[in-house]
Amino acid sequence: MSLRILHVLESLAPGGMETTFLNALRAFRACDAGIRHDVLAFAGGALEPQYREAADVLTVGSDCATIEASLGGRYDLIHVLFERCAYRLLPQLVGRRPTPVVYGKGYDMGGMYRLNEGLCWQADESMLAAADGVTFTTPDLARGYTLPPGRTTVLRKAADVAPFSALPAPDDSTPLRIACVANLHPRKRLGDLIVALRDVRRVVPEATLRLIGGGNVQEAERLAQLARELGIHDDVSFAGVVRDVPAEIAQARVVALPSSCEGVPTALLEAMAAGRPVVATRVGHVNGIIDDGVEGFLFEVGDVPALTERLTRLLTAPALAHAMGEAARRRAASHDVRQVARELLDALRAAAGRHRSPAVSA
Numbered sequence: 001m002s003l004r005i006l007h008v009l010e011s012l013a014p015g016g017m018e019t020t021f022l023n024a025l026r027a028f029r030a031c032d033a034g035i036r037h038d039v040l041a042f043a044g045g046a047l048e049p050q051y052r053e054a055a056d057v058l059t060v061g062s063d064c065a066t067i068e069a070s071l072g073g074r075y076d077l078i079h080v081l082f083e084r085c086a087y088r089l090l091p092q093l094v095g096r097r098p099t100p101v102v103y104g105k106g107y108d109m110g111g112m113y114r115l116n117e118g119l120c121w122q123a124d125e126s127m128l129a130a131a132d133g134v135t136f137t138t139p140d141l142a143r144g145y146t147l148p149p150g151r152t153t154v155l156r157k158a159a160d161v162a163p164f165s166a167l168p169a170p171d172d173s174t175p176l177r178i179a180c181v182a183n184l185h186p187r188k189r190l191g192d193l194i195v196a197l198r199d200v201r202r203v204v205p206e207a208t209l210r211l212i213g214g215g216n217v218q219e220a221e222r223l224a225q226l227a228r229e230l231g232i233h234d235d236v237s238f239a240g241v242v243r244d245v246p247a248e249i250a251q252a253r254v255v256a257l258p259s260s261c262e263g264v265p266t267a268l269l270e271a272m273a274a275g276r277p278v279v280a281t282r283v284g285h286v287n288g289i290i291d292d293g294v295e296g297f298l299f300e301v302g303d304v305p306a307l308t309e310r311l312t313r314l315l316t317a318p319a320l321a322h323a324m325g326e327a328a329r330r331r332a333a334s335h336d337v338r339q340v341a342r343e344l345l346d347a348l349r350a351a352a353g354r355h356r357s358p359a360v361s362a
Helices: 016-031 048-054 064-071 083-093 109-117 122-130 139-143 190-200 217-229 245-250 266-273 304-316 318-333 337-352
Strands: 003-011 035-043 057-060 077-080 101-105 133-136 152-154 177-181 208-212 236-240 254-257 278-281 296-299
Touching: 003 016, 003 083, 003 337, 016 035, 016 048, 016 266, 016 337, 035 048, 035 064, 035 083, 048 057, 057 064, 064 083, 077 083, 077 337, 083 101, 083 122, 101 122, 101 337, 109 122, 109 139, 133 139, 133 337, 139 152, 152 337, 177 190, 177 245, 177 266, 190 208, 190 217, 190 304, 208 245, 217 236, 245 266, 254 266, 254 304, 266 278, 266 318, 278 304, 296 304, 304 318
Parallel strands: 003 035, 003 077, 035 057, 077 101, 101 133, 133 152, 177 208, 177 254, 208 236, 254 278, 278 296
Antiparallel strands: none
């Protein structure tokens, strides 16, 4: 093997970063088949079979013995992807082992609070300073931190857009459906969509809403009760967790996300790749992938009248929706996971050969 890398994840549960990195791990093979990719996950999850297939070695556990055994391997580089993993591992790695460390900084808690609320955690700063290299998901996130030159790589949020790019654009046969792919969690503010649907239907009586995602049982019941109170329960459907998300998007005209807190939502990039215009809140880095009025519309958190107006406009103006959908498809293409994976692998290679002597591969 020319290079041996240990990637450290928080869990193997389906989620934005976990699923994204699984797709990147698969893409690494096409970039350089000679590199060995081992994975240490602090907890298991539904993605474990896929990770076992994609990784050379997969280890699951967060106890001291498991971590020490994993770190005992002769790696040329350790790639830490989650804030919790960095808090746990960097004190063990820095100054004790010669192996270079790259910290993949995404929109974790520290990053989102820094960008959205202006709260800077010193521990966050310290972890990035201790790493030999840092990758950032977006330029906006990178601008929130100050690091010595030559150690920072700015990537883009990666998404497996290929299954969505293959979908045809909506036409007259596509239902007048608004889709939302999100966990059922209060911060997603899905109730705003239900209220907006009631008002949209005054102009577009055939409009319906499809909520795609699992999560909080109490939140699901609250949303269902809200739909009943508004008299539109039959027009709001809950898909739960689905395997075939492209099939759900294929049956929608518009995709919306009214969340109060986001980084770079994978669900929006997937919808954009499918040629669907999107309506989303102006939070996190959403405005980094959507220009208001080009690929879709942005609105302020909680502004239900603005959400209603934009959804109504897209459902009643097919030419506008088509133009925005095609612009969205073009924008999403640059986030293809295969392209971003190549850039990430280049950054990992560079860090492995910098500052510290590489380990001898086992």
